[in-house]
Amino acid sequence: xxxxxxxxxxxxxxxxxxxxxxxxxxxxxxxxxxxxxxxxxxxxxxxxxxxxxxxxxxxxxxxxxxxxxxxxxxxxxxxxxxxxxxxxxxxxxxxxxxxxxxxxxxxxxx
Amino acid sequence: xxxxxxxxxxxxxxxxxxxxxxxxxxxxxxxxxxxxxxxxxxxxxxxxxxxxxxxxxxxxxxxxxxxxxxxxxxxxxxxxxxxxxxxxxxxxxxxxxxxxxxxxxxxxxxxxxxxxxxxxxxxxxxxxxxxxxxxxxxxxxxxxxxxxxxxxxxxxxxxxxxxxxxxxxxxxxxxxxxxxxxxxxxxxxxxxxxxxxxxxxxxxxxxxxxxxxxxxxxxxxxxxxxxxxxxxxxxxxxxxxxxxxxxxxxxxxxxxxxxxxxxxxxxxxxxxxxxxxxxxxxxxxxxxxxxxxxxxxxxxxxxxxxxxxxxxxxxxxxxxxxxxxxxxxxxxxxxxxxxxxxxxxxxxxxx
Numbered sequence: 001x002x003x004x005x006x007x008x009x010x011x012x013x014x015x016x017x018x019x020x021x022x023x024x025x026x027x028x029x030x031x032x033x034x035x036x037x038x039x040x041x042x043x044x045x046x047x048x049x050x051x052x053x054x055x056x057x058x059x060x061x062x063x064x065x066x067x068x069x070x071x072x073x074x075x076x077x078x079x080x081x082x083x084x085x086x087x088x089x090x091x092x093x094x095x096x097x098x099x100x101x102x103x104x105x106x107x108x109x110x
Numbered sequence: 111x112x113x114x115x116x117x118x119x120x121x122x123x124x125x126x127x128x129x130x131x132x133x134x135x136x137x138x139x140x141x142x143x144x145x146x147x148x149x150x151x152x153x154x155x156x157x158x159x160x161x162x163x164x165x166x167x168x169x170x171x172x173x174x175x176x177x178x179x180x181x182x183x184x185x186x187x188x189x190x191x192x193x194x195x196x197x198x199x200x201x202x203x204x205x206x207x208x209x210x211x212x213x214x215x216x217x218x219x220x221x222x223x224x225x226x227x228x229x230x231x232x233x234x235x236x237x238x239x240x241x242x243x244x245x246x247x248x249x250x251x252x253x254x255x256x257x258x259x260x261x262x263x264x265x266x267x268x269x270x271x272x273x274x275x276x277x278x279x280x281x282x283x284x285x286x287x288x289x290x291x292x293x294x295x296x297x298x299x300x301x302x303x304x305x306x307x308x309x310x311x312x313x314x315x316x317x318x319x320x321x322x323x324x325x326x327x328x329x330x331x332x333x334x335x336x337x338x339x340x341x342x343x344x345x346x347x348x349x350x351x352x353x354x355x356x357x358x359x360x361x362x363x364x365x366x367x368x369x370x371x372x373x374x375x376x377x378x379x380x381x382x383x384x385x386x387x388x389x390x391x392x393x394x395x396x397x398x399x400x401x402x403x404x405x406x407x408x409x410x411x412x413x414x415x416x417x418x419x420x421x422x423x424x425x426x427x428x429x430x431x432x433x434x435x436x437x438x439x440x441x442x443x444x445x446x447x448x449x450x451x452x453x454x455x456x457x458x459x460x461x
Contacts, residue, residue: 042375046228046360047155053359075297079269079356081237083292110234110359 003097008061010105011038023097029090030056033106043109049091054080056090057107064102066093081110112189114140116422117209117219119196119365122150124396124411125225126179126188131419133186134437137426138445140189140217142196142209144230149176151227152408154358165409175408185444191215195230197364205391221391221422224370224377225415226398228360236267236354238326248332249352259284259351265335267291267323268355274298276355278305281314288316288347290323290337318347326352368392376400384421385414391425393418 002024009032010016021032030045033056047053051072057080060066066088069077073092077083087107093099116132118125121143129139145154149172157173164170170178194211199222201207209217233251235241241249253259253276263286266277274296277289289306296303309315318337325336327346334348362375370387371378377394379385381401385393395418396411404410423432441451 040375042228042362047151050156050159052155053357055359075269075293075295078291078293078295078297081234081356110237 005095005097005100005102007032007099008101008103009033009036009038010061012106012108021095023095023099027095029058029088029093029095029104031091032095033090039106039109044106045091047091051076051089051092054089055109057082058088058090058104059084059086059107060088060102060104061086062101062103064099066099082107111208112140112191112215112217114138114189114217114219115426116140116221116223116419117142117207117217118188118223118225119143119209120150120225120227120396120398121145121148121190121192122225122227122396122411123152123175123179123408124227124415125150125223126176126183127412128223128225128395128415128419129183129186129188130179131416132422133183133445134435134440134442135419135423135432137221137419137423138188139186140191140219142191142194142211142215142217144193144195144232146193148180148190148192149173151360152176154231161408163407163409185442185446185448185450187445191217195363199368199392201389201391207391220426221393223415223418223422224365224387224392224394224398225396225411226362226365226394228397229362229365229375230360231358232361232363233354234356234359236323236356238324241326241354244326244328244332244352247330248328248350249326249354251354253280253353256280256283261285262350263348264288264351264353265290265323265347265349266353266355268357269293269296269298270355270357271298271302272357273355274302274306276353277315278302278309281309286316286349287314288318288349290318290321292320292322294319323352323354362398365398370394373400376404383417385418386421393422 004020007019007021044055046055054076073089115137116139118141121141132139152172160169194213197212198210206220207222264284265288267290269291280287310317321337321339323335324338327334334346335352336344338344377399379394379399395414397406
C-alpha cells in the first residue's frame with residue numbers, strides 16, 4: 001500500500017491547509033482539491049480534467065521536481081489568465097510519493 | 111409565445127434524452143440553450159473525446175453521442191431556442207410557467223426541467239482593469255455582425271480556433287487586423303494556423319507574440335490597447351476595437367436568482383422521488399442538480415430525466431392512470447407520424 005503524502009494547499013481565500021493525500025487512488029491535484037473541498041464545486045475541474053478549462057490552475061511554491069508539461073497543458077496555460085512561471089494545471093499532476101511536502105496555491109477564479 | 115408541455119433548459123445529453131422519455135408519454139418538449147448548437151459540454155468542450163461509461167457503448171465520441179441522441183429524439187420533434195440564455199421565469203396564476211430568454215423569446219409550459227449542466231457558457235474575460243466599462247464601446251467577446259468592423263482597426267487576443275478564424279475572416283473586412291497571443295505557438299486547426307502564417311507573410315495580419323494585452327485606452331470608447339511583452343517596454347497600439355477570444359466558461363447565471371435552493375453551485379432536488387426542486391413544477395436533472403450521493407455522470411442524467419418525465423406526466427394529468435410500457439412491446443410512435451416497432455414473429459410451418 002502506497003503511503004499518504006502531506007500537501008500544503010493555499011485556497012483562493014488565502015487560507016493554507018495541510019492535508020494527507022493518498023497516492024494509491026490515481027488522484028491528481030485537482031481531484032485532491034475537490035475531495036478536500038478546498039474550492040467550491042463548480043469552480044474547479046470544470047472540464048473534468050481534460051486540460052481544457054484552466055479552472056484548476058495552481059502556483060507551485062515548493063521546488064519539487066514535477067512531471068513535465070504536456071502539449072495540452074502548455075497550450076491551455078498559454079490561453080489562461082493570471083499565469084506565472086510557476087503555473088501548472090492541477091488536473092495534469094498525478095500524485096506520487098515523490099510529491100511529499102508539495103506546496104501550492106490555487107489560482108484565482110476567472 | 112412558444113407553447114409546449116415541458117420547457118427544457120439546456121440541450122446537453124440529459125436534456126436531449128428527456129425529450130425521448132417525454133415523447134413516450136406523448137409530452138412535447140422545447141429546449142433552450144445559450145450555445146448555438148445542441149450537445150452542451152459534449153459538443154462545446156470535448157466533441158472529439160471518447161466516453162467509456164455509457165452503458166452498452168464500449169467507447170463513443172462525445173460528438174457522436176450527441177448525434178445519436180438527436181436521431182433518437184427526432185420523431186418527437188423537439189423545438190429549439192438556441193443561442194439564447196434562459197433569463198427569467200414567471201409563475202402564472204394557473205401554476206404554469208413562462209420562461210423568457212435574454213433576447214426576449216417567451217416560452218410557456220406547465221413543467222420546466224432545468225438540465226443546465228454547469229450553467230450557460232459565457233465568454234472568459236481577461237483580467238484587464240475597466241475592461242467591462244468598454245463593453246459595447248469597442249470591446250466585444252464574440253463577433254455577431256462582422257460588418258461593424260468594416261474599414262476599422264481591430265485587435266484580437268487569443269490563441270485558439272476562434273481567435274485564428276476570426277483574424278483570418280476580418281482581414282477581408284477590417285482595415286487593420288492585429289492578433290496578440292501569449293505564445294508563438296497556436297492551438298487551432300492546422301489549416302487555420304497555416305492561413306494566418308500566409309496572411310502574416312502577405313502583411314495582412316500583424317502578429318504580436320509572445321505578448322499580452324494588459325490595458326485599454328480611450329475616453330469612453332476604445333482608442334487603443336496596451337500591449338506588454340516580456341522584458342520590453344509596453345507599447346500602445348491604436349485601434350477601434352478589441353476582441354478578446356479566450357473561449358467560454360460555464361456559469362450558473364440567472365438561474366441562481368430563480369428562488370431555487372442552491373448548494374455548491376447546483377440546484378437541490380428531491381432524489382427520493384422525482385428530482386423536483388423546492389418550486390413544484392420545476393425539476394433539475396443532470397449535472398446541474400445536487401442531492402446526497404450525486405454523481406455528475408451522463409448515465410445518471412439519463413436516469414434522472416426518465417423519472418422526471420414520469421412525475422411531469424402525473425403533474426399534467428393528475429387523474430390519468432398510467433403504467434410504464436417497454437419500448438420493445440409498445441414501439442415508438444413519433445409525433446411526426448413515424449412508427450417504430452419490433453418485427454412480429456413469423457409463423458410458418460416447416461415441412
